Amino acid sequence: MNDILNLTIRQLREMLKKKEISSMELTNYYLGRIRKYDGEILSYLRTTEDHALKMAGQADERISRGEDAPLLGIPLGMKDILCTKGIETTCASNILKGFVPPYDATVIKRLKEAGFVHLGKLNMDEFAMGSSTENSAFQTTKNPWDTTRIPGGSSGGSAAAVASGLCAGALGTDTGGSIRQPASLCGVVGIKPTYGRVSRYGLVAFASSLDQIGTFTRSISDCATMLGVIAGHDPMDSTSITAPVEDYHSFLGKDIKGLKIGIPAEYIIEGMEPDVKRNFEESLQVFKDQGAELVDVTLPHTQYAVATYYIIGTAEASSNLARYDGVKYGLRERGKDIIDMYKKTRFKGFGKEVKRRIILGTYVLSSGYYDAYYRKAGKVRTLIRQDFDNAFRLCDMIATPVSPSTAFKAGERLEDPLTMYLSDIFTIPVNLAGLPGISIPGGFDSQGLPIGLQIIGKPLDEGRILQAAYVFESEKKVRVIPDKYRS
């Protein structure tokens, strides 16, 4: 059974089709692993065993009827920011404790149509605000490669569960790096698609112009499989892109001869860990050896991205989080009048980081400061977008590190929000520009901690990103599950 962790979803589907394994067996295998290992990793906020077994039974029936679907019978985990009908959805916040959505997010609906088995809801930073998953109101997820360290965030539960083999794949969300950074720190594949490629309907909003749903997997093939299921136009999301979805698998196996990969000088920064720099240079050599051409490009406004992001992101968050008022769902505290009820509910229900961002966001939108901060940030966002437009005239895609450091120790950056914000410096510009970006396992540092490689594509160029990533994966063959969790 332990071979299962090495198989792609496509290979598992073949086994299911041939009745070499049933979805019920596969589901019980993963539920058993969760019972065995998640007491230590703490990636799941809640498992949905009853749902999982029911869905597995239904999948097995569909399989015996000869039905075929890309995820039929495959057990997956979901970040707890995605609305799941009849299953508690909390965003790892006390303010949403007990909220049971009356509907499924579009991505969940699509996964159900594709036959997936839902194992449970995965931990995250509260409302996706954070880079370490330490801002969860309920538990701190551990990095499977070193449990004294953080898994990254905000989708740390999703990354850790995939890295320790507690699901076949998972969904996460990425507003400033919340898929790519934890994927990098946990050594798995994580993609943030082009803004608008995946419907945000039923994704609890943090920053609406930046949020995007994506996947965590142990292989590029699985990434292509899962992305192919969740991508596509949705009338329920007005920012959803109507362009048809490419067959992502058709890109895998194509060579990269003559492909131009841009290398931005601005992404080699002071304070970057030497191992990360060394690994990045080694990774570039892999592309070169496979016939790609490395091109120097410049993204001159990179240094302004973090400030821009934390103005726009907090402004949008302060507006989106106004809905938590103690009236419609979740927590309610008593107050002497309605305003007092709002204030007390929000005081008790939100954690430190969320409150800090609401105050910051309210401030940058407030009368007298709007032009100096919010409007200014919008203009710098234009310059950052134009940087990418210019760079993409010279290259087909851009390669960069994902994070300046490998996984840091729990607690290390908790009291210093600015340092925590700066850890997202390589991922944030991609969200500001709405581009697709992937983090793929690149290797390890001298302590055995994973290092990721980021590939950034032109809008809707997910297929070609996967093409290059697949070549890299086939050549470099980076280990994806710590030995400790292989038994």
Place this chain on the structure above:
Amino acid sequence: MKITKETVEYVAHLGRLELDPQEIDLYTLQIDSILQYMDSLNALDTDGVEPTSHPVPVQCVMRDDAQKASFTSEESVGNAPERIDTFFKVPPIIEVEE
């Protein structure tokens, strides 16, 4: 200082947040240093640059004005912490003067 304790308290009120005194002190210090960092944007000349509010061009999406199934009232208020029948229950908003 870019921001004072009084401003933090006022902005928290606008954001409908109660804060305890320690939080006000902590947030004043932290937000002050974050705002100083954000001032780095002032080094850029952005005159004549159009601000971006959305990464992809967004158009107003229309749909047919047709009747469709939607949530039942029971589903809509099902998560309310306090309710009367199918209504949300809230403290008085308009005071009645005797």
